[in-house]
Amino acid sequence: MSLEKQPLVSFETLSGMVEGCAFHRWMGITLREHGHGRVILDLPWRDEFAGDPSDDHMHGGLLATLIDLAADYAIATVHGIGVPTIDLHVDYHRIALPGPLWVEGSVVRVGRTLGTAEAKVYNKDGALIASGRGLFLTAIKPDVPPRSGP
Amino acid sequence: MSLEKQPLVSFETLSGMVEGCAFHRWMGITLREHGHGRVILDLPWRDEFAGDPSDDHMHGGLLATLIDLAADYAIATVHGIGVPTIDLHVDYHRIALPGPLWVEGSVVRVGRTLGTAEAKVYNKDGALIASGRGLFLTAIKPDVPPRSGP
Amino acid sequence: MSLEKQPLVSFETLSGMVEGCAFHRWMGITLREHGHGRVILDLPWRDEFAGDPSDDHMHGGLLATLIDLAADYAIATVHGIGVPTIDLHVDYHRIALPGPLWVEGSVVRVGRTLGTAEAKVYNKDGALIASGRGLFLTAIKPDVPPRSGP
Amino acid sequence: MSLEKQPLVSFETLSGMVEGCAFHRWMGITLREHGHGRVILDLPWRDEFAGDPSDDHMHGGLLATLIDLAADYAIATVHGIGVPTIDLHVDYHRIALPGPLWVEGSVVRVGRTLGTAEAKVYNKDGALIASGRGLFLTAIKPDVPPRSGP
Numbered sequence: 001m002s003l004e005k006q007p008l009v010s011f012e013t014l015s016g017m018v019e020g021c022a023f024h025r026w027m028g029i030t031l032r033e034h035g036h037g038r039v040i041l042d043l044p045w046r047d048e049f050a051g052d053p054s055d056d057h058m059h060g061g062l063l064a065t066l067i068d069l070a071a072d073y074a075i076a077t078v079h080g081i082g083v084p085t086i087d088l089h090v091d092y093h094r095i096a097l098p099g100p101l102w103v104e105g106s107v108v109r110v111g112r113t114l115g116t117a118e119a120k121v122y123n124k125d126g127a128l129i130a131s132g133r134g135l136f137l138t139a140i141k142p143d144v145p146p147r148s149g150p
Numbered sequence: 151m152s153l154e155k156q157p158l159v160s161f162e163t164l165s166g167m168v169e170g171c172a173f174h175r176w177m178g179i180t181l182r183e184h185g186h187g188r189v190i191l192d193l194p195w196r197d198e199f200a201g202d203p204s205d206d207h208m209h210g211g212l213l214a215t216l217i218d219l220a221a222d223y224a225i226a227t228v229h230g231i232g233v234p235t236i237d238l239h240v241d242y243h244r245i246a247l248p249g250p251l252w253v254e255g256s257v258v259r260v261g262r263t264l265g266t267a268e269a270k271v272y273n274k275d276g277a278l279i280a281s282g283r284g285l286f287l288t289a290i291k292p293d294v295p296p297r298s299g300p
Numbered sequence: 301m302s303l304e305k306q307p308l309v310s311f312e313t314l315s316g317m318v319e320g321c322a323f324h325r326w327m328g329i330t331l332r333e334h335g336h337g338r339v340i341l342d343l344p345w346r347d348e349f350a351g352d353p354s355d356d357h358m359h360g361g362l363l364a365t366l367i368d369l370a371a372d373y374a375i376a377t378v379h380g381i382g383v384p385t386i387d388l389h390v391d392y393h394r395i396a397l398p399g400p401l402w403v404e405g406s407v408v409r410v411g412r413t414l415g416t417a418e419a420k421v422y423n424k425d426g427a428l429i430a431s432g433r434g435l436f437l438t439a440i441k442p443d444v445p446p447r448s449g450p
Numbered sequence: 451m452s453l454e455k456q457p458l459v460s461f462e463t464l465s466g467m468v469e470g471c472a473f474h475r476w477m478g479i480t481l482r483e484h485g486h487g488r489v490i491l492d493l494p495w496r497d498e499f500a501g502d503p504s505d506d507h508m509h510g511g512l513l514a515t516l517i518d519l520a521a522d523y524a525i526a527t528v529h530g531i532g533v534p535t536i537d538l539h540v541d542y543h544r545i546a547l548p549g550p551l552w553v554e555g556s557v558v559r560v561g562r563t564l565g566t567a568e569a570k571v572y573n574k575d576g577a578l579i580a581s582g583r584g585l586f587l588t589a590i591k592p593d594v595p596p597r598s599g600p
Contacts, residue, residue: 108581116581258391323511361473364538388540
């Protein structure tokens with residue numbers, strides 16, 4: 001038996017949370033893996049993601065979306081539910097050319113009222129595209145006791 | 151003749167920049183008005199914007215997109231072209247229920263290398279939904295001298 | 301009688317809050333004026349402020365301090381007391397050479413749980429040195445009803 | 451011989467940079483250790499650090515200072531010199547009661563023009579007090595080729 005802490009939500013529950021969101025379904029985001037305090041999600045390319053007519057790199061608002069959601073679901077793995085974003089900070093490191101991306105979210109700290117998590121977006125070559133962090137309202141509690149892991 | 155400074159891009163040019171972006175066309179963003187250092191843009195609602203299955207409020211990533219683009223186009227009015235976003239900070243004040251939003255962007259400072267602009271997102275009742283600021287790379291210059299106004 | 305909203309704290313009370321803080325006394329910060337949702341404070345130069353041995357400009361941490369405290373006291377004028385900072389974002393626009401600075405803070409939004417305010421630091425020539433915003437915990441309430449103005 | 455990358459500045463050089471700054475000397479900051487892309491620094495307590503008359507916890511501006519300087523010196527270890535801060539984001543997790551603190555800075559990405567680094571401040575019990583990230587102007591290059599390690 002592993003001594004590693006288990007996530008408070010199962011893969012199926014968290015995956016359902018990701019895909020239960022209309023904007024995530026439109027984007028095509030899927031959960032790849034999760035642990036206690038961390039998640040990895042995948043994003044395929046769609047032509048509507050392009051942010052610039054001169055070249056086709058991804059709009060920065062979509063990279064901000066990836067930072068937001070990955071940070072939020074990282075918190076969900078230790079808090080039991082997704083929580084409202086209070087604020088978001090995103091650093092753009094490289095342009096994201098057309099192609100799949102993935103994002104890793106990890107918890108910095110979850111308190112009773114507030115939680116902070118960070119996230120990094122990579123392209124398929126492993127280059128860091130964007131990174132950032134979000135602040136979340138963890139004062140909103142799960143209605144029912146969250147699952148204690150699979 | 152007005153002594154007020156004129157924007158360096160015409161309404162038609164700036165409007166073409168807004169709608170030349172595939173993600174903006176998908177969102178349905180349109181330019182409402184612009185001046186020297188400021189812009190206002192409108193966003194209608196689409197069902198794909200919903201960020202939460204339990205209620206239908208707008209995904210925070212789309213609000214971040216509005217902050218990013220309004221701040222960027224505010225800079226374009228004094229710099230002549232849109233510029234890459236370096237980083238972005240967004241504060242979420244209220245949830246955005248289904249319905250139209252508008253965003254106002256305004257320049258804080260534009261230097262030779264870097265520019266800062268801020269933006270505020272409002273709903274149709276005038277309630278402040280989100281606000282924030284972005285940092286932009288103004289070291290990238292227009293290829294041709296920008297228009298000196300209409 | 302003015303229809304303008306009055307600050308919830310008097311000049312004397314707010315000035316006492318500013319100078320009741322040991323670090324503010326060391327810095328030499330003083331309140332210049334205040335209104336409902338806004339404050340202006342002054343900072344003289346001290347040699348210990350220098351951040352760089354090669355030239356003598358002010359350390360960025362002290363500019364962050366000015367953004368933090370001016371945003372916080374702007375909130376105090378509508379909330380009745382100073383409140384804990386949750387997070388802080390600072391943009392550095394120009395170096396601050398030795399000499400007096402002043403900072404203006406203004407409220408963006410104050411809600412029941414959270415409040416956002418922004419601030420701008422200027423030198424004596426009126427050049428914008430730094431700007432930014434802070435998020436504050438307004439869930440902490442005054443113990444006694446705040447004064448309803450002078 | 452270690453395959454690990456060596457920092458571009460020696461401990462003595464970096465320590466001299468830290469203590470060459472008047473504000474750092476006043477604060478009492480000292481370098482504890484450094485590697486390629488990371489630094490740890492120590493801060494003792496002084497009574498002038500107190501931010502609040504009601505209790506004596508450290509002013510948030512000083513915590514922002516620690517985030518700024520640790521992120522900056524983390525970049526210095528791979529860039530060869532300290533660089534100007536462009537912007538700074540700080541999350542406050544817990545109040546810092548009187549007592550020593552330490553801060554760890556680590557590089558997120560250093561590019562030709564811009565660099566991002568993050569930092570975390572801990573108290574002597576190892577509790578996370580504050581965390582954040584800064585953006586730095588790495589377009590400013592060392593005058594002479596930096597040392598290739600000790």
